[in-house]
Amino acid sequence: MTTKCPTIEAMSAYADGELAAEQRTALDEHLASCARCRSWLVALRAAQQELRSLADESLGFDLSQVVRGRIEALPRPAAAGRAGSRSGWRWLVPAGLGAAASVALGLALGLVLTAPTALPRPLGGALEVFAPGAPGGLCAGAGSCRVLYREAIR
Amino acid sequence: MNTDDAGLAARARNGDSKAFTELVSRHQDRVFRFVFRMIGSREEAMDITQDSFVKAWQAMPRWRPDAQFGTWLLQIARNAALDVLRRGKVVAFEPLDADLPVADPAPTPEERVEARSRVASLDAALRMLAPEHREVLLLREVEDLSYAEIAQALGVAEGTVKSRIARARAALLAVFAPAGGTAQ
Numbered sequence: 047m048t049t050k051c052p053t054i055e056a057m058s059a060y061a062d063g064e065l066a067a068e069q070r071t072a073l074d075e076h077l078a079s080c081a082r083c084r085s086w087l088v089a090l091r092a093a094q095q096e097l098r099s100l101a102d103e104s105l106g107f108d109l110s111q112v113v114r115g116r117i118e119a120l121p122r123p124a125a126a127g128r129a130g131s132r133s134g135w136r137w138l139v140p141a142g143l144g145a146a147a148s149v150a151l152g153l154a155l156g157l158v159l160t161a162p163t164a165l166p167r168p169l170g171g172a173l174e175v176f177a178p179g180a181p182g183g184l185c186a187g188a189g190s191c192r193v194l195y196r197e198a199i200r
Numbered sequence: 201m202n203t204d205d206a207g208l209a210a211r212a213r214n215g216d217s218k219a220f221t222e223l224v225s226r227h228q229d230r231v232f233r234f235v236f237r238m239i240g241s242r243e244e245a246m247d248i249t250q251d252s253f254v255k256a257w258q259a260m261p262r263w264r265p266d267a268q269f270g271t272w273l274l275q276i277a278r279n280a281a282l283d284v285l286r287r288g289k290v291v292a293f294e295p296l297d298a299d300l301p302v303a304d305p306a307p308t309p310e311e312r313v314e315a316r317s318r319v320a321s322l323d324a325a326l327r328m329l330a331p332e333h334r335e336v337l338l339l340r341e342v343e344d345l346s347y348a349e350i351a352q353a354l355g356v357a358e359g360t361v362k363s364r365i366a367r368a369r370a371a372l373l374a375v376f377a378p379a380g381g382t383a384q
Contacts, residue, residue, distance in 0.1 A: 053366075054366045054367070054369070054370045055362065055363050055366040057366070058362070058365055058366035058369050058370075059362060059366070061369075062340075062347075062365075064347065064362065086373070089373050089377075089378055090369055090373065092378035092379060093341075093369070093372060093373060093376060093378040094341050095378070096318055096319075096322050096378050096379065097322065097337065097338075097341035097342055098341060098342065099318070099319060099322075100233070100237065100319065100322065100323075100338075100342045101233065101342050101343070101344075103229070103232075103233045103236065103237075104229040104232070104233070105228050105229050105232040105246065105249065108225060108228075109224055109225075109228045109249065109250060109253070110221040110222070110224040110225045110228070111221070112250060113220075113221060113224045113250060113253045113254060113257075114217055114218075114220075114221040114224075116250070116254050117217055117220065117253075117254060117257040118217055120254070120257070120258065
């Protein structure tokens, strides 16, 4: 009498020798009486044989020196053991401290910008080097300065 | 000096590029072969293979000795290949050639062994499979990885590998008639 056919998963595990002894024996008994399952297994083994022939494929040249050239041109990866760690000193600063500093800076800026006349005026003449004038009036190099100078003294 | 994969990888992790290039020589064919069969383009596979090694070098500080270097490397290459497939850069799903022997109920041996070579037929059948089936078959049948190694390369549980291999085999036998026997 033919027992119920096993699942594909059981057949596949059987082909890989991954079944427990008891299951294997049961499947052996089933195979003895089921031509359909036997033919599936024969086909699988034949396909496996053909798939193995694909292992002959090769790149056809030595890639190692090409890769070496590329990796030696790269910045060196972080040393082993530090991977994934945050670099530098910044990880020592608690996250809350950064947030507090941002709030404090915002408050300070708000106070300064809204104060009517609290700020001292800039020193007169300190910014006069940036006197208004067309961009062409700026010195663009020794040659152009000489031209402007000659025109000025004419 | 330790010249097995783990020894070389440990040296590479500490910045030894020479040790790393030795690993490249050892694993380049396997990575190329896997990527090529995944995406179906030799040229693109060459680029991905090269890029995978460069990525691996940059990721070396994260490599741990409890991971087999070859499997870890395949994981990097596999992710790159899947990226290419997702972007649709390579035509991976070519239609089956009309001459390709498929799971015909009664093909004669003469019909099976004809025009196209067996490898080309198998290749075309592989490309008809979903990438998750194709990759698991390549890792198991071509690269001879254990269930545990495949689980590591794919980042899934061993039980998932077992069922995925079974489904992949059934899918392959539905579209490919091996020379030595046909599933009924």
